[in-house]
Amino acid sequence: MSVPKEKAHLARTLGLWSTIALVVGGVIGSGIFLKPSLMASQLGSPLLLLFVWILAGVITLFGALSNAEVAAMIPETGGQYIFFKKMYGDFVAFLYGWSAFIVINTAGVASIAYVAGTYAEYYISLPRFSIEVEQAVYLYIPGIGRIYPLVNIGVKLFTIGIVLILTFINYRSTKAGAGLQVLFTLIKVASIMLLIFGIFTIGDGSPNNYVTSAATAPEGWALVLAIVAALSGAFWGYDGWNNITFVAGEIKNPQQNIVKSLLIGLLSCIVIYALIIMAYLFVMDISAIASASFVASDAAQLAMGGIGGALIALLVIFSGIGSTNANIMATARVTFAMAQEKRFFSWTANIHPAFQTPANALALHAIWTCLLVLSGSFDMLTDMLIFVSWLFYGLSAFGVFVLRKKMPDAHRPYKVWGYPFVPATFVIITFFFLILTLANDITNYLTGRAPIINSLFGLLLVVLGTPLYFYFKKKERQ
Template identity: 35%
Template sequence: MSEEKHHLQRSLGLIDATSIVAGSMIGSGIFVVTVYMARDLGSAAWILITWVITGLLTMSAALSYGELAGMMPKAGGQFVYIQRAYGKLASFLYGWTVFTVIQTGVIAAVAVTFANYTAVFFPFLQDEIFKVGDVFVFKNSQILAMLCIILLTYINTKGIKNGKAIQLIFTSAKLIALFALIAFGLYIGFHTDTFSNNFTNTWEASKTVLDETTKTVTVTKLTGIALAGAIGATIINSLFSSDAWNNVTFIAGEIKDPKKNIPRSLFLGTLIVTVIYILANVAYLALLPLNGSVDGSVTENGIMFAAQDRVGTAAANMIMGNIGVFAMAALIMVSTFGCNSGLILSGGRLFYAMAKDSLFFKGAGELNQHDVPAKALWFQCIWACILCSSGKYGALLTYATFASLLFYILTIYGIFILRKKEPDAERPYKAFGYPLIPALYIILTAAICVALLINDTLSTGLGLGIVAIGIPVYYLFLNKKE
């Protein structure tokens, strides 16, 4: 279809954009990662502080992105911002990393999580179809995950209204369910002494390591630099759970009055999710002991050793008994399905913008009869399904998280560059607290990256490797263009 006949339709309002921000952020992480943070920090206070820091970092980044969104209300979002500040190579490396791992890897991971929790109701989904030694295992759940991605992609190719409706319905459903979980959790939890017990000797931090073979536990006290390093390393869990808020910038070409609505939706969406995440962790600490033992009851396991690392399920069990396992599985199914709808909808628009710059497959730059980049969506779908089938998306996500943080730093530093290069450019919204807030974000996130480099050198190095592979690919696209 030619661009003369079809163009992106501005049909999304503030509520729609906010639901995309919140819905894309809330997946399955909030129901799991507190277990890892509990083992890494061993302190209720430090866990909550880490979540507060995560929320402040996320909101400060979102408020900073508001300035760039107001300046460049175009499809592609962060890809466009990086290109204007640094040029095409830097923007391509961002788009390359998003396509190869960040967006598609998250889509694959969320889809498999959806399938795994569906298996609570249909256990045959965990059956193996075939395996190759201990290296490759293919299960029924991976087929369901791929079918989920294909279904959501198909729905989104039929027009922005379909994607908008699914996003609004599922985001509303999971927000209501989460608020109910928090409310009942706090009500029941605060009628016990669990919360106060969790805050005994609250500033004494420690790292707990479980030997899976012998089931023995090693505890190491954390103070000073060691504690700071532990927070810097474990915050990657909460940051990953709070990621994808920037997806709304990818669909700027379809948002009404984007110069106002994108900054507002970024603020409102990240604020809502930050409040929910902090309250959810307070509820966990009110319902379950922080410390526990391996292979005990729900209460005996506590947060640190929750069965299968599912602290959300353990909390629901404390509220509703055994039926809580099924209630939480249903909630996570709703959460992950809605999350993937937003990720799939928005990701295609980034690859559409890349194709318009001749930095992606040409067909991805075309719109179908419903005015959406259907081919870009299908390219994304195919690669996400390949990652589902490979079973390696989890490792790839670990490698890419570091690179993702670097691109956030790069983008926010772009505000400083563009203020200098283009002082007279139209800025309907200016970054909150500039230059202090953006500078603090850059400094704190850089410190987290340093902590990750020290504590997980292999994964961070591989993350940089994925970015570096994009350099020769960029020149291949340039040569093809010529």
């Protein structure tokens, strides 16, 4: 049983290595192992594929460094929820916290764990209904589209098992969750390096793959839209870096360790992703990558035979589990912080008396995450959460300017490098990315290429939080 505490504080138990592991483990999950196929089909160019992954990493780093100034200035558990409250007031802060719960964090956990469950089928055959049954049951949302809950039911149940087990571990101990994260991150990074080394040294590759484009490569305005769509996939690959801000109140020496962990962690991810894309291209041309069901396993199998494919499938499972754990450990803290501020259901502010963890918030997140796993597809979940995430990332970076004006004399242990160029560039890029993504989604839905307008669905879930905000405000006054 959890017991409430007035503004109870979680212990500062996370050191630099744990926080770096949280960044790397939170970022390297499913994106690099699944998204390159779709991105290759969109771009049709190997050099553009590599460029988009690096560009997405640099843009993400700009946003992370902008957020780091605020995180070092306000090192409190709750991350961007607390930041938005200082920047824009209660309403925007609540909408972010609600969005983090209803879309960003829970859909992120669902998507990452879903990929781990998908790759488990490399070893075991999971049950599923016939296509007729899968398509017969759906939820229609007027003006938005349809979602199909029974598709890949075996994978979804396996995924739910991953979510529940990892939630149980983090429910019982923050240190156990962090220790597990360090272990998974070390295994993941070491395995990726071995994979890259194996492909380049054992694989029978061709340098021509790096310069040979597909016959259907887009041009002109179509190329611009293709790059925007591909960036969405790459941004998903880098998502999770902000987990570090959610547990700022549990980090030792946060003013230094937050900045160091973001810089070291994201630069490591950019290098690792670039090497992985180059490894894929060494043994597969852009058309082969575009048609691959599981590009990572296919590349490993081409280079090292069947054992290579099996190894990378296992790697993806471990990577997905590690990234799922990082997100579970960090993201429930937003709901916890909102409840402490009486902006969410009060029972989610309870700290477990024995385990000293935000137990009820973790349990609530697990339940909603499992429902998202059942109700959505991988692409729908990732696309809508990236759209909503980047809406708030842009607001957060703009908030650097807001706080410099509102709180000019506040102590800033770290000031964003390249101010004002870095945060301004990030805000401008984010604005155009969101506009073009929305246009792309609507076009794909109207032309029958997608069953749902993912970005609008995400916005709908965000807007549903508005009446809840006024409910909690009224309850607070009473």
